[in-house]
Amino acid sequence: MGLSPATLRSLEKIVGKKYLTTQKEELLCHSYDATGQSFLPDAVIFPETREEVANIFKLASQKKIPIIPRGSGSGMTGGAIPVQGGVVLVTSRMNRIIEIDEENFIARVEPGVVVSKIHSACEARGLFYPPDPASSSVCTIGGNVGECAGGPRAVKYGVTRDYVLGLTAVIPSGEIIKTGVSTAKGVAGYDLTRLIVGSEGTLAVVTEVILKLLPKPRAVKTLAVFFDSMEKAAKTVSSVMKQAIIPRCVEYMDEASINLVREFLSFELPKTTRALLILELDGHEDQVEKEAEQIKGFCHRAGAIDLLVAADQAEAQKLWEARKALSPVLYKIAPNKINEDIVVPISKISEMVEITGNIQKESGLTVVSFGHAGDGNIHCNIMYDKKDKDQAKRAEKAVDDLFRATLELGGTITGEHGVGITKMKYLPSEIGSIELEIMKEIKKVFDPDSILNPGKIFS
Amino acid sequence: MGLSPATLRSLEKIVGKKYLTTQKEELLCHSYDATGQSFLPDAVIFPETREEVANIFKLASQKKIPIIPRGSGSGMTGGAIPVQGGVVLVTSRMNRIIEIDEENFIARVEPGVVVSKIHSACEARGLFYPPDPASSSVCTIGGNVGECAGGPRAVKYGVTRDYVLGLTAVIPSGEIIKTGVSTAKGVAGYDLTRLIVGSEGTLAVVTEVILKLLPKPRAVKTLAVFFDSMEKAAKTVSSVMKQAIIPRCVEYMDEASINLVREFLSFELPKTTRALLILELDGHEDQVEKEAEQIKGFCHRAGAIDLLVAADQAEAQKLWEARKALSPVLYKIAPNKINEDIVVPISKISEMVEITGNIQKESGLTVVSFGHAGDGNIHCNIMYDKKDKDQAKRAEKAVDDLFRATLELGGTITGEHGVGITKMKYLPSEIGSIELEIMKEIKKVFDPDSILNPGKIFS
Numbered sequence: 001m002g003l004s005p006a007t008l009r010s011l012e013k014i015v016g017k018k019y020l021t022t023q024k025e026e027l028l029c030h031s032y033d034a035t036g037q038s039f040l041p042d043a044v045i046f047p048e049t050r051e052e053v054a055n056i057f058k059l060a061s062q063k064k065i066p067i068i069p070r071g072s073g074s075g076m077t078g079g080a081i082p083v084q085g086g087v088v089l090v091t092s093r094m095n096r097i098i099e100i101d102e103e104n105f106i107a108r109v110e111p112g113v114v115v116s117k118i119h120s121a122c123e124a125r126g127l128f129y130p131p132d133p134a135s136s137s138v139c140t141i142g143g144n145v146g147e148c149a150g151g152p153r154a155v156k157y158g159v160t161r162d163y164v165l166g167l168t169a170v171i172p173s174g175e176i177i178k179t180g181v182s183t184a185k186g187v188a189g190y191d192l193t194r195l196i197v198g199s200e201g202t203l204a205v206v207t208e209v210i211l212k213l214l215p216k217p218r219a220v221k222t223l224a225v226f227f228d229s230m231e232k233a234a235k236t237v238s239s240v241m242k243q244a245i246i247p248r249c250v251e252y253m254d255e256a257s258i259n260l261v262r263e264f265l266s267f268e269l270p271k272t273t274r275a276l277l278i279l280e281l282d283g284h285e286d287q288v289e290k291e292a293e294q295i296k297g298f299c300h301r302a303g304a305i306d307l308l309v310a311a312d313q314a315e316a317q318k319l320w321e322a323r324k325a326l327s328p329v330l331y332k333i334a335p336n337k338i339n340e341d342i343v344v345p346i347s348k349i350s351e352m353v354e355i356t357g358n359i360q361k362e363s364g365l366t367v368v369s370f371g372h373a374g375d376g377n378i379h380c381n382i383m384y385d386k387k388d389k390d391q392a393k394r395a396e397k398a399v400d401d402l403f404r405a406t407l408e409l410g411g412t413i414t415g416e417h418g419v420g421i422t423k424m425k426y427l428p429s430e431i432g433s434i435e436l437e438i439m440k441e442i443k444k445v446f447d448p449d450s451i452l453n454p455g456k457i458f459s
Numbered sequence: 460m461g462l463s464p465a466t467l468r469s470l471e472k473i474v475g476k477k478y479l480t481t482q483k484e485e486l487l488c489h490s491y492d493a494t495g496q497s498f499l500p501d502a503v504i505f506p507e508t509r510e511e512v513a514n515i516f517k518l519a520s521q522k523k524i525p526i527i528p529r530g531s532g533s534g535m536t537g538g539a540i541p542v543q544g545g546v547v548l549v550t551s552r553m554n555r556i557i558e559i560d561e562e563n564f565i566a567r568v569e570p571g572v573v574v575s576k577i578h579s580a581c582e583a584r585g586l587f588y589p590p591d592p593a594s595s596s597v598c599t600i601g602g603n604v605g606e607c608a609g610g611p612r613a614v615k616y617g618v619t620r621d622y623v624l625g626l627t628a629v630i631p632s633g634e635i636i637k638t639g640v641s642t643a644k645g646v647a648g649y650d651l652t653r654l655i656v657g658s659e660g661t662l663a664v665v666t667e668v669i670l671k672l673l674p675k676p677r678a679v680k681t682l683a684v685f686f687d688s689m690e691k692a693a694k695t696v697s698s699v700m701k702q703a704i705i706p707r708c709v710e711y712m713d714e715a716s717i718n719l720v721r722e723f724l725s726f727e728l729p730k731t732t733r734a735l736l737i738l739e740l741d742g743h744e745d746q747v748e749k750e751a752e753q754i755k756g757f758c759h760r761a762g763a764i765d766l767l768v769a770a771d772q773a774e775a776q777k778l779w780e781a782r783k784a785l786s787p788v789l790y791k792i793a794p795n796k797i798n799e800d801i802v803v804p805i806s807k808i809s810e811m812v813e814i815t816g817n818i819q820k821e822s823g824l825t826v827v828s829f830g831h832a833g834d835g836n837i838h839c840n841i842m843y844d845k846k847d848k849d850q851a852k853r854a855e856k857a858v859d860d861l862f863r864a865t866l867e868l869g870g871t872i873t874g875e876h877g878v879g880i881t882k883m884k885y886l887p888s889e890i891g892s893i894e895l896e897i898m899k900e901i902k903k904v905f906d907p908d909s910i911l912n913p914g915k916i917f918s
Contacts, residue, residue, distance in 0.1 A: 103697055103806035104835075126701070148646045159644060161653070162621060175893045183802040184834035185618060185874035187607045187657045188882075189890050189916065190898045194620070194653035198646045215703035238562055242585065244674035244743075284703075287746035343642040347562035375643035376563075415644035423647075431648050434634045438904060439649045445900040457648065 003042045003087070007063055011045055011087065014055045019046040019093070030088040033075045034135075035422055036336070041068065041082040048093040050168060050176055050207035056089065057205075057451075058174035066454050067172075069201040071112065071140030076339055077420025079146060079200045083455040091142045094207060097121050106165065106182055107211045111142025115149075118211070128216040130157035130248075133416070134327070145206050148198030150416030152249040152280075155374030159416065161197045163212045169196060169204035172447040182210045195442070200418045201453045203446040217282035220248075221292050222316035226273040226305045230254060233275040234350045237373050239298040240279070241346070245291045249280040250374030251323050254353065257370045260332065264325045266318050270305045277373065278323055280316075326370060333366045334383035334391075338399055338422075343377045344411035355405045356380055363398040365391065377415035403429060419457045427457065462501045462546070466522055470504055470546070473514045478505040478552070489547040492534045493594075494881055495795070500527065500541040507552040509627060509635055509666035515548065516664075516910075517633035525913050526631075528660040530571065530599030535798055536879025538606060538659045542914040550601045553666060556580050565624065565641055566670040570601025574608075577670070587675040589616035589707075592875070593786070601665050607657030609875030611708040611739075614833030618875065620656045622671045628655060628663035631906040641669045654901070659877045660912045662905040676741035679707075680751050681775035685732040685764045689713060692734040693809045695761040696832050699738070700805070702757075704750045708739040709833030710782050713812065716829040719791065723784045725777050729764045736832065737782055739775075785829060792825045793842035793850075797858055797881075802836045803870035814864045815839055822857040824850065836874035862888060878916045886916065 003011075003022075012020045021027075022043045032038040042065075047053045060067050066086025073080050082088055091112035098108040102125050109118060115129075115136040122129045133139060133151040143149070145167070150159045166180030180186060180193035196204050227233040230252075237250055253261075253276045262269055269276075279295060281288045292309060299307050310316035330337055344352045353369065356378075360367040363382070371379040380402055384395040403413050403426050413423055413430050428436065440458055443450075462470075462481075471479045480486075481502045491497040501524075506512045519526050525545025532539050541547055550571035557567040561584050568577060574588075574595040581588045592598060592610040602608070604626070609618045625639030639645060639652035655663050686692040689711075696709055712720075712735045721728055728735075738754060740747045751768060758766050769775035789796055803811045812828065819826040822841070830838040839861055843854040862872050862885050872882055872889050887895065899917055902909075 101804075101806075102701070104804040105700070106804075126703075148650075150644050150646075154644060158621070161650070162617070171893075171897075177894050177897070178891060179894065181802070181871045182869055183804055183836075183871055183874070185609050185613060185802050185831075185836050186871040187609075187875060187877055188871055188873050188886060189878065189895070190662075190901055191607075191620070191653050191657050192894060192897065194650050198650050203649075215700060215705065218703050241564070241674060242561070244585075244677050246674065284743070284746040284749060286749065287743040290743065290745060343640070343644050345560075345563040345565075345642055347560075372644075377642075377644050410641055412640045412642055412645040412647055414647050415642070416646060418646055419648065427647060432637060434630075435636050435638065435651060436648070438630075438636070438651065441904040442649055442901060445897060445904065 003065065007065065008043065010059050011043065011056065015045055015047050015052050030070060030090065031082065033073045033078060033080045035076060035078045037078055037081055037421070039081050039083045040085065041088040042085050044088045044090060046090050046093050050170060053089070053170045053205055053207055054174045054176055057170055057172055060087065060451050061172055061174060061449060064449055064451060066451055068453050069146070069205045071143030072138045074135040074139045075143060075147060075420065076417040077422045079418055079420040079456060081421065083421060089205065091140060098208065100125055100127065102127065105213045107213055109141055109209050109211065111140060111206045111209065113141050115139055115141055115144055122213055123216055126216050127213045129163065129211060129213055131160050131163060141209055142206050145197050145209055146199065146201040147416065147418045150377060152251050152372050155250050155372060156246045156248040161194055164193055164197050164209060165212050166210040167193055167196055167206050168208035169206045171204045172449065172452045177204065180210065184212065200420060200456055202443060202456055219285040219288045220280060220282045221288045222310040222319050223279045223292060223295060224308045224319040224322070225277045225279065225299045226270050227275040228272045228305055230275040230353045231350050232302045232304070233277050236277065236298050236302040236304070238346060239302065240295055243294060245294060247279045247374065248282045249278065251278040251371065252276065252373040253323065253326070253370040254368070256366060256368040257326055260329050260368065261322050261325045264329065265322055267308065272305060276322060278319055323370065330368060330381055330383065334385050336384050336386040338382040338395055340380045340399065340402060341377060341415045341417045342380060342402065342406040342411055342413060343375070343415035344406060344409045346376045348409040349373060349376060351409060352378060356402070359398050359401050363394045365394055365398060367398070376411070421456060424457065462524065466524065467502065469518050470502065470515065474504055474506050474511050489529060489549065490541065492532045492537060492539045494535060494537045496537055496540055496880070498540050498542045499544070500547040501544050503547045503549060505549050505552050509629060512548070512629045512664055512666055513633045513635055516629055516631055519546065519910050520631055520633060520908060523908055523910060525910055527912050528664045530602030531597045533594040533598045534602060534606060534879065535876040536881045538877055538879040538915060540880065542880060548664065550599060557667065559584055559586065561586065564672045566672055568600055568668050568670065570599060570665045570668065572600050574598055574600055574603055581672055582675055585675050586672040588622065588670060588672055590619050590622060600668055604656050604665050604668055605658065605660040606875065606877045609836065611710050611831055614709050614831060615705045615707040620653055623652055623656050623668060624671050625669040626652055626655055626665050627667035628665045630663045631908065631911045636663065639669065643671065659879060659915055661902060661915055678744040678747045679739060679741045680747045681769040681778050682738045682751060682754060683767045683778040683781070684736045684738065684758045685729050686734040687731045687764055689734040689812045690809050691761045691763065692736050695736065695757050695763070697805060698757040698761065699754055702753060704753060706738045706833065707741045708737065710737040710830065711735065711832040712782065712785070712829040713827070715825060715827040716785055719788050719827065720781050720784045723788065724781055726767065731764060735781060737778055782829065789827060789840055789842065793844055795843050795845040797841040797854055799839045799858065799861060800836060800874045800876045801839060801861065801865040801870055801872060802834070802874035803865060803868045805835045807868040808832060808835060810868060811837060815861070818857050818860050822853045824853055824857060835870065880915060883916065
């Protein structure tokens with residue numbers, strides 16, 4: 001389609017010459033996300049203020065130009081990809097931590113702030129922002145709000161939604177809205193805040209986020225536990241939770257995951273290990289110590305092969321290596337992966353493990369599973385070679401089978417990655433047609449001309 | 460307006476003769492809520508299933524009959540009052556706890572279940588449903604979902620919104636929708652669940668709620684602390700929270716509240732008491748003990764007059780008496796009260812106390828304040844005699860002043876009671892016109908003919 005020179009000049013006027021680009025390299029850099037899919041935008045714009053964002057939208061709504069909000073582009077389902085061209089709006093210049101209010105346990109941040117910076121800024125003040133997606137060293141809080149990011153600590157602390165008290169945002173008409181509150185409670189009017197959280201950048205572009213903070217936990221304790229079967233690992237998880245112990249992380253890795261990372265680890269894995277749990281406790285020092293002892297007991301009774309307790313943070317990092325080394329080495333198996341973040345009830349994890357085993361057998365493709373056992377959120381990676389048409393077909397069938405099984409077990413097709421473009425065709429298998437119609441009508445309320453991140457979530 | 464005999468016959472056909480009434484006494488009984496305001500409905504209906512609810516709506520949308528959902532009618536802002544007549548739909552027959560799933564930490568309940576029944580059913584199984592509004596022995600979970608009920612435990616555990624994973628609901632067209640998930644995480648599509656939570660029964664009638672549960676805390680410890688000034692009490696609250704201690708309740712009572720209940724207590728209050736804090740800790744036994752010791756330290760350093768620690772649950776109940784005796788005895792001061800549930804940032808509580816003092820002086824009316832100090836949610840009760848026109852005028856001005864000050868301090872006009880009819884005229888002072896317009900458009904998506912609980916929230 002392309003933008004007219006006049007339109008480009010108008011956009012340039014809003015942000016300044018330096019912050020609008022149509023250079024091929026820049027367009028390429030902003031054409032893709034972690035899905036690996038790529039669509040070229042017509043331009044990329046870097047606004048600094050909400051007023052600039054508002055003016056961009058005023059022009060865009062008048063000229064019907066698609067605007068695609070983008071944080072760091074680390075999304076897993078194509079949320080930031082300009083599938084219909086248009087202007088990619090990058091939040092990198094709106095990157096201020098405006099305020100950390102220690103007395104009231106809130107932070108006010110701009111959307112472009114990298115999540116790990118919020119973590120460190122809070123922790124330096126004895127505060128704590130719990131959501132910690134695996135990409136926290138690169139992803140932005142704006143992206144986290146858009147997708148309702150989760151991560152390993154959700155089992156104890158919940159997801160992004162649970163920490164967003166209020167928003168300032170620009171709707172496609174170019175009007176600036178404020179939603180929610182900056183207090184712990186607030187129920188005046190409909191909950192526009194949580195409607196925007198997780199809407200994958202299709203309802204509004206967030207320009208300020210008010211986050212709820214907690215006091216920083218006094219102590220953290222990390223354990224790695226090795227099992228010779230996934231069943232034993234799963235049983236341990238529910239034993240732990242039933243004892244009123246909620247670890248802040250309960251991560252697991254299956255046999256395929258373990259085999260992939262074995263050689264990268266600085267500690268030795270018992271040879272018969274077929275399942276690994278990483279548990280992290282936090283809270284009061286004594287409580288954490290006692291709970292760790294209890295967990296050791298459960299693990300031994302469940303028949304764990306071995307158990308490592310990190311003596312300090314450095315050792316804890318080593319244990320986490322196993323989990324963090326995983327994503328990059330997946331490509332050793334095959335050049336492409338389909339990464340699905342299904343969720344099943346905790347009691348169905350063993351069953352799901354069996355099902356993914358069957359899918360692996362039937363498809364002839366390697367399926368690597370790891371993830372957040374504590375909340376049933378499993379990352380299933382179906383490894384294949386895209387160029388091999390037969391493999392691609394089998395991979396697609398594997399996803400179909402995976403989602404069908406997930407829904408049959410009472411689960412959901414996405415726990416934290418969103419729908420974007422990659423899960424669009426599967427959404428109707430989870431969400432009924434009336435519910436989808438309501439969502440589409442809500443989209444129209446915010447974006448009647450469909451200029452904000454078009455072609456996402458709904459087909 | 461009235462309903463035609465044919466319409467009444469059709470309604471009767473849906474639920475059976477026994478469960479539709481137009482008897483004057485029944486209409487009166489279902490005309491009011493805790494605001495004391497009263498509007499007569501044309502009929503009251505008691506459906507038992509979601510299919511019956513769906514059929515009621517199919518008829519109502521065809522005939523444009525207002526339907527007003529009602530739990531126990533304990534709401535504080537008129538949410539269940541049939542201001543435009545029509546049919547009050549009572550959920551009392553949809554009162555089953557369908558399932559408590561111990562392995563997956565969820566409960567599935569019908570809207571008419573009384574909240575305290577959910578508490579006891581969960582606790583009997585070693586589980587815990589945290590939200591505990593003061594009316595929990597009478598209010599229903601459907602009402603709690605409609606208003607997004609809070610209560611004292613919100614300081615640690617959050618509000619109803621944080622525990623609703625999914626809903627089954629009937630929209631005004633008579634269609635049945637399902638929203639959300641029955642797993643800990645889930646982000647497929649827009650968050651219709653939290654949009655319906657807190658919508659005050661204006662978007663859909665909930666027929667099933669999927670609740671997230673926690674393991675039951677192992678130990679609970681209750682403390683009452685007496686201060687000779689509100690400032691000292693407020694300072695103690697922030698000292699406690701800063702030490703990574705989050706009590707599950709931090710309730711306070713001001714001097715006027717204390718004077719009201721003094722004679723009803725089974726323990727003696729020091730004579731110079733001008734502020735009272737009730738703190739409740741829960742968690743691991745050792746942790747609770749240690750935290751209680753730390754809190755004692757803070758209280759003494761802040762200059763507390765005295766401190767009582769409940770040795771057991773019976774003693775804890777006694778301490779809570781002070782707080783629970785309060786609502787009924789308020790009417791000793793004056794025949795009417797305006798009960799506002801404002802929220803201010805925790806750091807502004809002392810300032811708010813001063814402001815309510817000034818409002819009291821200026822209005823010449825008694826203002827009794829108590830509430831949830833831990834989250835800044837203060838219940839301000841302006842006591843007056845409705846029949847005295849001058850008093851009524853001064854009470855109205857007092858509310859204006861209270862809300863203006865609340866918003867100036869960065870707070871909200873309602874933390875947990877909702878807008879209903881009593882705060883309708885104040886809503887635009889908190890919510891901007893564009894945001895209100897969006898809310899009204901969302902209302903139209905669900906309820907184009909405005910038959911579901913009309914005349915609420917928006918003017």
